[in-house]
Amino acid sequence: MDLIRHLRFFVTVAEEGHFGRAAATLNMTQPPLSQGLRRLEQHIGTDLVHRTRQGAVLTAAGTALLPRARLLVDDSERFLAEAERISEARGVVRWGATATLPDRTLTACAAALRTEPDVTVSTEVSSTVDLVAAVRSGMCDLAVVEHPALLDGVEAGPVTKVPRWVIVPAAHRSARAERPRFPMLSDLSFAALPRTGNPASFDSTQDILRERGLDIDATTVPDDRTALAAVAAGMHFGISTAPPRSVPGVAWLTLAPDAIALRVRVVWRPGAEVDRHVAAIDRVLFRERVK
Missing domain, CATH: 3.40.190.10 (Periplasmic binding protein-like II)
Structure with missing residues (x-):
């Protein structure tokens, strides 16, 4: 039997919790998926999934074997990607x-x-x-x-440092100040990319802001364009590599340029x-x- 293929059936059913949704994810119909999972269970000598009217529920064996199945499926995909890269x-x-x-x-x-x-x-x-x-x-x-x-x-x-600027709403007091300071931004929320993208860098930026008197929570945005839009809406500030330019509702500040530079x-x-x-x-x- 094609073990990796059948393990992929098992992993997908476990993740979806439903044979119909798993079949759709795999771009196949439900009967061959169910049959394939049954063959895998017969091959290893134990049930992996309880079939119920509500969907698919993992057995104790299925719960124990799922992490290893995921590793094997992921490794097979990496193997194919590496083989393609080499070829x-x-x-x-x-x-x-x-x-x-x-x-x-x-x-x-x-x-x-x-x-x-x-x-x-x-x-x-x-x-x-x-x-x-x-x-x-x-x-x-x-x-x-x-x-x-x-x-x-x-x-x-x-490590190389790339310039970044603090971006604020154009009408904000910091944009009009002769000598703007980070504490002036305390009434704004920090629009930042998700911490999951790089926890170490995210935490380092938060530490830099705290060291300069600004201890606030971040509001997650998916990308720099969304951050610009959030700033223009008047409730957020951000830190961007986009150089100063004419953008409605947004002003650029040079604050601690060495500290906030993108490394x-x-x-x-x-x-x-x-x-x-x-x-x-x-x-x-x-x-x-x-x-």
Whole structure:
């Protein structure tokens, strides 16, 4: 039997809690899914799921075996991704960048990686946590991620600081102040990207704000564009790599530029032959650094 395929049936049924929804997720009909799970149960000699009118409920054995099944399914997907990467490695550079990287730096890095006419550059923009996982698994050759971050299983280059600004509502008192200070923002909520994207960097930013007299909770926004909209609406402030420009309802402040600068670095898998690609991106980051 195709063990991985049938384990994927089990994992999907467990996650959906319903055979019909699991079948839809797997793009198949319910009868072959149910039959496949039954064959898996017969193969291992124990029931994994109780079939009820309300849906699917894990047995004690199913609960115990689900984490291992997930690992096997995930590892098989990583194996296929790595095999595809190796088979197409010549002429293809797969790289990633944190979503906090400014557009101008993102595009400059992508252009720098296309060193030869026949080289194809594939770019992924995501959170630091997801990018480190992608590099570690081989789905990305290298990536620009935030610092600090948990970098287990990858190698990392030097840290570079990219300029950031505090953005506030244009009508806010800090935008009119001759010498604005962080405590002036105490009546606003901090619009920040989710902590799950990189807990270490998120917590570091919160510490920087507290050190400067601003101890407030963050309001989660999915991306910089949403943060700009939240600021323009008048109830939030943010920290952005977007340089000062004319945006209705938004003003840019230069506050503690060195402290709030975005710290980034290049990461890659140990043993990966990416030296020239790392060097190309490092040159771009060096040009963009805080002077």
